[in-house]
Amino acid sequence: MTQHPAQPHVRIYVPRDSAARSVGADEVAATIQQAADSPESAIDLVRTGSRGMLWLEPLVEVATEHGRIGYGPVTPDDVPALLAAGLLDGGEHPLRLGPVDELPWLARQNRVTFARVGVIDPLDADDYLRHGGLTGLRTALKLTPADVVAEVTDSGLRGRGGAGFPAGIKWKTVLDCPGELKFICCNADEGDSGTFADRMLMEGDPFLLIEGMTIAAHAVGAREGYLYIRSEYPDAVATMRAAIDIARERGWLGTSVLGTPLDFDLHVRVGAGAYICGEETSMLESLEGKRGMVRAKPPIPAIEGLFGKPTVVNNVLTLATVPVVLAQGAKAYQELGVERSRGTQVFQLGGNIARGGIVETAFGITLRELIEEYGGGTRSGRPVRTAQVGGPLGAYLPPSSFDLPMDYEAFAAAGAMVGHGGIVVFDDTVDMAAQARFAMEFCAAESCGKCTPCRVGSVRGVEVIDKIVAGEQRDENLALLDDLCDLMTEGSLCAMGGLTPLPVRSALAHFADDFLGEVAADKRTEGTA
């Protein structure tokens, strides 16, 4: 190695994100370490989060004087050839992608909440500080709680968990509640299919979430926080626990945070495989050590939440966005977005898609831009038939609706929802009657059982769809399904039963032919032939 005499160690980045690991990032890292680490060419291997270009994973980056040069997707078998081609100097190779920051897919985005994910070592506290970490918390600690709440309100930040309730208003309610004991609860039970941004953030930038929760604690007067992570995310659990330990050692958590009068400590709790615990009141019940049964509202958790005390319940991305709002100011954040959907949304492209991953961009982008331009259409190469937006309780939209701007109100007006920003793409082989049936089946399996419309309605929904597809008294059963959907929408205690009709009805509205049973099956066979 004659290049970079001042830098004897070449810095190589390989993600440790669980999606990247699921396609071999650990093996690639080990092979590079083994092959490259010799006295002549010592390397520093940094394990980062993922940049969110998941079709390029494992994505290997090397630091050069021209920036970080990417190679991907890399398999362990590629490593010897890559090294021979001069990987350590950013050399030419068929897998070379060029400077990662300049890749159009990434460069066109507006990475605000995800700015550090994939860039830094998630558990390197100094790396966090070098990349602007704690700026938001330091700013917040100089302000009064009411001023912090006002800043969050002015930013227009709405809850990113799906419901889109303004974060500042929720915080103000908790701030205005009397009492010594208040809680900050972060809902990290990301159970919706097609959503993985919370997981990636926790694995890729855990200190950011800790910082956001600490700001929330200062803003409302809480001294204790709980982070409820689903058990399906063991890597996120481990990363957050490690980050909390480091933060305590550094004085970022515990008594007298950053030398100020703020005392705040944070605990990780692991769910136990119950989708309903993503619903905020179920999550609180679960945190209290009970069955995750939905609570009737009011009282709202801001007034009577965890153990009956005033509680901020926010999603991972909401809390992780707060430090940016404080660091850059409410105005800067508020200037992004459209109408009442301000700032950025972290869209997640999944399912049958050529270029799946994380697209963080201002609200107002259309579904078509996300699916066709960012996503590159289906992975199978067949035509896109539908996309389900906003998780398993979200609507199935046909391509004719893809020009709808991503905006809470515009989507609601169209009978759909932005939800948590998850977009799942299906090609033309999908059977929409089966998807509608699955929505009911999923609700039946995951309902907490407290209210009858959700518990029984979902079971009846499966039966009625089966009868429709079998051609049994089709018109009567279609009318019955419609009635059942009304009842579930109006009568359910929470969004589980209340929104299940959304995928069912949208499938029926846009893809009615699929419900014609054998007739539909014949049609699909023709389409495939």
Added chain:
Amino acid sequence: MKTRTSDPTVEQVVKKIAAAHREQRGALLPILHAVQAELGHVPKEAVPVLADELNLSRADVHGVVSFYHDFRAEPAGHRTVRVCRAEACQAQGAGHLVEYVRQMGLTLGRTTEDGSVTVEQVFCLGNCALGPAVEVDGRLYGRVDTERLGALLHTTDQTQRHGVGATPDGSEAPRS
């Protein structure tokens, strides 16, 4: 693998774990996770002990244990394979994996009689852009096709006595 009611170790283990977590608010879930980590499942003998330790009714404890999918009443097989069946994985062919599992004579939610493998379904492992996703003993795999699933199911470890893919009558399981 059943633990007898008179077996003193369950009680001892549960009491020790309960003591270690007692100071936490709402300690039951962390305790149940710890019991399962220690014993591989939550034996029904643990329920009265926990009720006693935490000053809850047995019905309360049983209600919590049975509510959550994660807690097992019986030990799992030597290896646990979880196939994601949520929409994003469905869109990428998760149905073929489920079909393949069935062809191999395995039943979702069941442990093979020889105790070698438990196959379960799961709804979302958070790998929605790299599906279909499968988790084997806590490790996540992306873009799994039937061939890869077959290899994952057939990977043997020292504790295994029989071929994982063997059908109940002992014949060779069909391959994709």
